[in-house]
Amino acid sequence: MKKIILSCLCSILVICGIKAQNADADVNIGVVCPEQMDDLSAASLQRLRHKIEQIATANGVATYSDGTFILYPTIDSFDVRTVESGMKNIIVANTELILSVIQVSTGMKVNSVSVSFSGSGFNKSEAVANAISKIDTQSPVYAKFLSESKTRIYSYYKMNCSKLLQKAKALAAQQQYEAALADLACFPSSLPSYAQVVPVMMDIYERYQNVRCERLIQESKGCIALKDYSGAVEHLVQIDPESRCNSECTRLLDRIKQQVDKEEAEAIERKFRVFDTLVDLEKQRISAIRDIAKTYYSNQPTIQYTQIVK
Template structure:
């Protein structure tokens, strides 16, 4: 009979199986003020190549003035409105296209459709095509210009003001989502509160731990059902796949250990092949609440990356169609 291997590994985090390459580092964006640089489709008349230049410029404006430019929460955005003041063909050989543009930047709350801050700049560009003329004009935007510091600072103040004044609404909204078993979205809402909004941030962290526990226990029921069904079909490897997702913070952990022992004893009695299963344990030196908050962040970021796109497909007609 081949030796049955049962090993124990130390649990240093509660993260579920996520695509680490795609979300690596993005958990740091939660809990900090950042702006999503967006050129909405409703911002018509801007050549596609110029759109990429605009996104780059807006990201630079944010980072040059102390804010993140890739927001985990795209609710707060920096967006442009480009107005073509004039366009002409130059009397040169070869003839070139010259454009004079008026560019207004807005910091907005896309969910509530409110403008927090705005600033305006005029730029000119010349190129062989209209697209190249636009790109040249936008390239001339000086992201270090003094006007952008006040623009970003005012937007930042408004975002902080939102969380300070609407904290109860944020918390109740998260609780309502959890009540609908939308745990990932609830965690995303709570863990997006900036740490500079200290009182609201602390309340959000406390509530995120409670909602993470609800999420963990909900998933535990799912994993145990899968493990039992797999073992009923004598599929030990599939059972191990489910049991391996169960962590010591989950209410059904004791049941999972009992099922593991049952499978182990049965396989030993039957002289089965090697079953290399790893059961998880806590490292007692790590604070459990901190581990749960980190796990919640990874769940929230995974939800934002994989499942939240429809939620953030904002309607921009309020900003563009009336201009």
């Protein structure tokens, strides 16, 4: 019966995800920028990264790096000339910005777009930095580029859904739960095949929780021993209410509520009330899985710009 209910809930969530696809970024493309570049300061490179992230966000793309698809820039100052102007000459640089999306594992270029800008300054570095400042993050050129890129990425996930599920199951069998969940969390929720992903993701998450909850219980007990009740609650709230630690979690919560005043006990009740319905629980699980993915990828070795642009 439980499996039937969860299956129905998965279908509901998929439908909700499809309706919300315009509001939520369900395609992830990591942004990678050079650490250093001739004629550009660290501040200018940071500004360039910020501009690219703004372009991605404005067009429904999440920008934490998962190592599958990467968006990166190349800059070429193809025409630099000196213009005499009063006491000090001005340098004018015509600069081409090329944005490209590639699939990291294969090096396959998914898409690219080229836009030219002109900047000026008292030296070449200032001129190129000025050109970068003129990048219009709301330009329809970038909207078209990322729309085409997303369409091709959707095709990748459609064609490789079965392989991705097999890989996730294999990782889970080796108890590499975070890696398995991270792979599945990046699957676009607006695709019909996401309906096949959710049940696998939920199953792996349940197994992950059953392993993790024992550690959370011990950490909570440690906080209780120190009378750090808010810390104990923060550990317990991470325990899935259908994990094998749920009974112990409930007992610890009862102990905590006996040690705090009425107002704080009521606040604890509200904190756990998010699980009043199974639909809320499923939403909470998907949100937790996405957080696991972000944490997992942030702990992976950084993809260097030189690995991509060779």
